[in-house]
Amino acid sequence: MSRPDFTKTNGLLPAIAQDSETGDVLMLAYMNEQAFDETLRTGTAVYYSRSRDRLWYKGEESGHVQTIDSIHIDCDADTILLKVQQTGAACHEGYPSCFFRQIDGDETKITLERLVNPDDVYGSNE
């Protein structure tokens, strides 16, 4: 078996993107089978956007693409791990990783610095 099991969870599997060099976890998004095949075909991360209900070529608007170094699956074949080279910022809020907040007791602290201003990347109307 060399494929994730897309018969599970209505064909939508979580995919973790990890920076190949630093090991930082960048984000989690979802893939359907078509997104997975497009990821293989293009060599860059393609997800399925649940909010937009369509394939999401990561970086299609921002240019912040994720170039695939390797693809891994877990023991149950229902989670995908992508090791990637991230161009620009993984997070649409301009941070290098979507996990820029740490929960610390009753507070949340920002632990990363913004790489880019989201308004510069996506336009100020977003």
Next chain:
Amino acid sequence: MSRPDFTKTNGLLPAIAQDSETGDVLMLAYMNEQAFDETLRTGTAVYYSRSRDRLWYKGEESGHVQTIDSIHIDCDADTILLKVQQTGAACHEGYPSCFFRQIDGDETKITLERLVNPDDVYGSNE
């Protein structure tokens, strides 16, 4: 806001466990609000087992607990990242990480070595 948003995806959010020291992604499981609160209370990872439909105190059978170093949430507050110290093997198949298989073209290769024999940990009837 210092909590994940458990109003999303029927109250079950993906939680990534990452080794604090090596940066290796160990596994992905799910948390409901009670699992999250139990994780905070105990200082060790507690998930919600979808197959067993109950709280899953990671390591309850194997002893392979995950001690929490820090808890992070993503930009949408619907994914949790745990940085942990893993005792023993994260994976029930005896590998240090559940992501022990890499997809390489039409093949899958095992990229990690087993730490423990699952039969020794869970009994031979599992």
